[in-house]
Amino acid sequence: MDTTIAKALSEIGGGTRVTVVGIRGGRGIRNRLTAMGLMPGAKITVLLNGGRGPFVVCVKNSRMALGRGVADKIMVTE
Numbered sequence: 001m002d003t004t005i006a007k008a009l010s011e012i013g014g015g016t017r018v019t020v021v022g023i024r025g026g027r028g029i030r031n032r033l034t035a036m037g038l039m040p041g042a043k044i045t046v047l048l049n050g051g052r053g054p055f056v057v058c059v060k061n062s063r064m065a066l067g068r069g070v071a072d073k074i075m076v077t078e
Contacts, residue, residue: 004077005077006021006022006075006076006077007075007076007077007078008071008072008073008074008075008076009044009046009055009057009066009071009072009074009075009076010049010055010068010071010072012046012049012076012078013046013049014046014047014048014049014050015045015046015047016045016046016078017043017044017045017046017078018043018044018045018046018076018077018078019041019042019043019044019076019077019078020038020039020040020041020042020044020074020075020076021040021075021076021077022040022074022075023038023039023040023073023074023075024072024073024074024075025073029070029073033070033074036059036064037059037060037062038059038074042059042060044057044058044059044076045057045058047063055067055068055071
């Protein structure tokens, strides 16, 4: 039995490495995130999550800022 629980990326603290397990949303947001390298199976590191302001992640050695609404749609496991 798998006890891993997926959380929204926006709930993850800075300095944490996670794996994307899914994206909640329509085809448009899924296609946009996939083009950015944020797809199921991708390993990402949360660089900055201060609760307000920019949400910064590192994907494949590239830094990117995401809006909180987008970060809420990305489901991850630690």
